[in-house]
Amino acid sequence: RGCGPRSAGGSASCAGCASGWRPSWRGGDTAEQEEDGERERDEAACGARQPSAAEPARGDAGDAEDEDGARGLRERLAAELARGDSGDADEEDEDDDEEEEEGSLGFPAELPPLPARSALSAAEILRYSRQLVLPELGVRGQLRLARSSVLVVGCGGLGCPLAQYLAAAGVGRLGLVDHDVVETSNLQRQVLHGEARRGRPKARSAAAALRRLNSAVQYVPYRGALRPRSALRLVRQYDIVADCSDNVPTRYLVSDACVLAGKPLVSGSALRLEGQLAVYNYRGGPCYRCLFPRPPPPDTVTNCADGGVLGAVTGIIGCLQALEVLKIASGMGSSLSGYMLMFDALEGRFRNIKLRPRKADCAVCGDSPSVTCLQDYEAFCGSCATDKCRALQLLPGADRVSVQQYKALLDARVPHVLLDVRPPVEAEICRLPHALHIPLRSLQDRDQESLQRLQNRIGEEKQRTDDQTPLPVYVVCKLGNDSQKAVKILQELPAEEFGSVVAKDIKGGLMAWATKIDSTFPQY
Amino acid sequence: MAAPVSLQVEFGGGAELLFDGVKKHQVTLPCQPEPWDIRNLLKWIKQNMLKERPELFLQGESVRPGILVLINEADWELMGELDYKLQDQDNVLFISTLHGG
Ligand SMILES: [Zn+2]
Numbered sequence: 026r027g028c029g030p031r032s033a034g035g036s037a038s039c040a041g042c043a044s045g046w047r048p049s050w051r052g053g054d055t056a057e058q059e060e061d062g063e064r065e066r067d068e069a070a071c072g073a074r075q076p077s078a079a080e081p082a083r084g085d086a087g088d089a090e091d092e093d094g095a096r097g098l099r100e101r102l103a104a105e106l107a108r109g110d111s112g113d114a115d116e117e118d119e120d121d122d123e124e125e126e127e128g129s130l131g132f133p134a135e136l137p138p139l140p141a142r143s144a145l146s147a148a149e150i151l152r153y154s155r156q157l158v159l160p161e162l163g164v165r166g167q168l169r170l171a172r173s174s175v176l177v178v179g180c181g182g183l184g185c186p187l188a189q190y191l192a193a194a195g196v197g198r199l200g201l202v203d204h205d206v207v208e209t210s211n212l213q214r215q216v217l218h219g220e221a222r223r224g225r226p227k228a229r230s231a232a233a234a235l236r237r238l239n240s241a242v243q244y245v246p247y248r249g250a251l252r253p254r255s256a257l258r259l260v261r262q263y264d265i266v267a268d269c270s271d272n273v274p275t276r277y278l279v280s281d282a283c284v285l286a287g288k289p290l291v292s293g294s295a296l297r298l299e300g301q302l303a304v305y306n307y308r309g310g311p312c313y314r315c316l317f318p319r320p321p322p323p324d325t326v327t328n329c330a331d332g333g334v335l336g337a338v339t340g341i342i343g344c345l346q347a348l349e350v351l352k353i354a355s356g357m358g359s360s361l362s363g364y365m366l367m368f369d370a371l372e373g374r375f376r377n378i379k380l381r382p383r384k385a386d387c388a389v390c391g392d393s394p395s396v397t398c399l400q401d402y403e404a405f406c407g408s409c410a411t412d413k414c415r416a417l418q419l420l421p422g423a424d425r426v427s428v429q430q431y432k433a434l435l436d437a438r439v440p441h442v443l444l445d446v447r448p449p450v451e452a453e454i455c456r457l458p459h460a461l462h463i464p465l466r467s468l469q470d471r472d473q474e475s476l477q478r479l480q481n482r483i484g485e486e487k488q489r490t491d492d493q494t495p496l497p498v499y500v501v502c503k504l505g506n507d508s509q510k511a512v513k514i515l516q517e518l519p520a521e522e523f524g525s526v527v528a529k530d531i532k533g534g535l536m537a538w539a540t541k542i543d544s545t546f547p548q549y
Numbered sequence: 550m551a552a553p554v555s556l557q558v559e560f561g562g563g564a565e566l567l568f569d570g571v572k573k574h575q576v577t578l579p580c581q582p583e584p585w586d587i588r589n590l591l592k593w594i595k596q597n598m599l600k601e602r603p604e605l606f607l608q609g610e611s612v613r614p615g616i617l618v619l620i621n622e623a624d625w626e627l628m629g630e631l632d633y634k635l636q637d638q639d640n641v642l643f644i645s646t647l648h649g650g
Pocket of ligand 1: 316
C-alpha cells in the first residue's frame with residue numbers, strides 16, 4: 026500500500042494519489058479526520074481503500090448544481106436506497122449508519138472550492154426569502170453565502186448555536202472540529218446534541234443535527250483536536266474561522282493559524298454570566314496576540330466545568346458570532362474589527378470597547394514577526410488544549426490517598442476529620458453527610474469562624490483516640506485540585522491550637538468517589 | 550498638589566471575584582503631590598481593595614497577562630497605559646478575558 030514515507034505537510038504528497046480517489050466530503054460527514062489519524066488518511070488518499078460508489082453517495086451534499094449532475098443524482102438515489110428511507114430518516118437510524126462507518130474513511134486531502142453561482146433556484150428563493158428581501162443581503166449576498174466556507178473550532182456551547190444559524194442561513198460549507206464526545210452535562214447549553222447522542226463524537230452529532238436543518242450545506246466533521254501540525258492546512262481551506270473553543274492554547278493556535286493563512290477570525294467566549302466577542306485579523310485590525318501578547322498564568326484561568334455557565338449566555342454569544350460571520354461572508358462586512366463586545370447577562374448590558382490597532386511589534390502579525398509557523402501552544406500557555414488534564418500535582422504522593430483507601434479507613438471506623446473545601450454552591454448540590462464543610466476561600470482568608478469550627482471538630486474526634494498519634498484530616502473537593510491547596514494551608518496551621526494533625530487530600534475528589542465507590546453519588 | 554480624584558472602578562470577567570464579587574466600586578483617591586496615573590491607581594488598589602492573592606490580579610507594577618484595562622470604554626493602550634493621568638469621574642474597567650465556550 027506504500028506511497029513511501031509521508032511528508033510532514035500531509036497526505037497529498039504522492040503522485041499516485043490524485044487519480045481515482047474521489048473526495049469523500051461529498052458524502053457529508055463520511056469525511057472525517059480522526060484524532061491522530063494521519064495513517065488512515067494517507068491510506069485513503071493513496072487509494073489503499075477506494076470508496077465504493079455507494080459511500081460518497083450518502084449524499085446530502087445537495088450538489089444539484091454539480092457539473093456532474095447525473096452522477097450526483099445517481100449517488101443520491103443510491104444513498105436513499107441504502108438508508109432505506111425516502112429522506113425523512115429517523116434520527117437514530119442516521120446515527121447508527123454513521124456509527125458503522127466510523128473510522129473507516131479517510132481525511133479529505135483538499136476540499137475543492139465551492140462552485141461559483143450566478144443564480145438561485147426557485148427552491149432556494151423560497152427557502153431564504155425572508156433574508157433575500159433584506160436590501161443589505163439580497164440575492165448577491167445569498168450567492169456569496171452559498172460560496173462561503175466556515176471552519177467552526179469547537180462544537181460546544183458557542184459552536185452549536187453558531188453552526189445552527191450559519192446552516193439555516195445557507196452558507197456553502199461548514200467544517201466542524203471537536204475532539205470530544207457528547208456528555209450529559211453538555212446538553213444544558215450545547216443545543217444541537219440530543220440525549221440520544223451521548224457518547225457520540227460532537228463533530229458528528231452536530232453534523233447530523235445540522236443536516237436535518239439544511240441538507241444543502243456541506244458538512245465536514247473533524248473528530249479530533251485542532252493541532253499545530255494540521256491547523257494551518259485546515260484553516261487555509263476555509264474562508265472564515267469561528268473560534269468556539271474552550272481553552273487558552275487553542276485560542277492562540279487558532280489566531281496564529283488565521284494570521285498565517287490570512288483568514289478573518291470571529292472569536293467568542295463565555296463563562297458564568299458573561300460573554301465576549303471580537304473579530305480578529307480582519308481588514309488590518311489587530312489579532313488575538315496584539316491584545317494578549319502573553320498568555321494568562323494557568324491558575325488564573327477558569328473553565329466552564331469549574332466556573333459554570335448558562336446556556337442562554339453561550340447561545341447569545343454564539344448567535345452574535347454567527348451574525349458577524351454572516352456579515353463578513355455576505356459582503357456586508359463586520360463592524361467589530363478593532364472592537365470587543367462584552368455582554369453582562371446579570372445586568373443585561375452590552376459594552377462595545379474600542380481596542381488598540383494592530384501592533385507593529387506583534388509576534389505574529391507585526392512588521393517583523395517572530396512566529397512564522399505554528400508552535401507548541403500547550404507549552405507556551407502552560408496548560409492543556411483539552412480540559413481532560415487539569416489535575417494539579419501540588420502534593421507529594423505520601424500526602425495523598427485514593428478514594429479506595431479512604432473508603433477502607435471509613436469502613437474500619439478510623440477516627441479522622443473529613444473536610445470538604447468546595448464552594449458553598451457546590452456543597453448544596455451534594456455532599457458526604459459526615460464531612461465538615463469549609464470552603465477553600467475561607468481557609469485562604471484564614472476566616473476565624475471557619476477555623477474555630479475546624480478546631481472544634483478536631484477536638485471532638487481526638488476524644489476518640491489515645492491522643493498519641495496525630496489525627497488524620499482528609500480533605501476532599503470536586504476533582505482533587507482545591508483539596509491539595511487546602512492541605513498546604515492546613516499544614517501551616519499552628520499545632521498549639523489545632524493539636525497534632527496530619528492533613529492529606531483525597532485524589533480525584535468526590536467525582537472519583539462517585540465513579541469508583543458510590544455510583545449513587547451525583548456527578549456534576 | 551493634585552485634588553482628590555473620584556473614579557468609577559469596575560471589575561468583570563471574573564476579576565470581581567478578587568474584590569468580594571462586587572463589580573462596581575466608587576473610589577475617591579486622596580490628594581497627593583503628583584497627579585494620579587494608572588500606575589499609582591494599581592498600587593492604591595493593591596493596598597486598599599485587594600486583600601488576598603494579589604498575584605491573581607497584578608504582575609510587577611502592571612496587571613497580570615489576561616486582564617484588559619479599559620479607560621472610559623477604550624483600551625488603555627490607546628490612552629498611555631500606566632502613564633495615563635486620571636481625570637475626575639473617569640471610568641476604569643478591569644476585565645479578565647474569558648476562554649470558555
Ligand atoms: Zn497581532
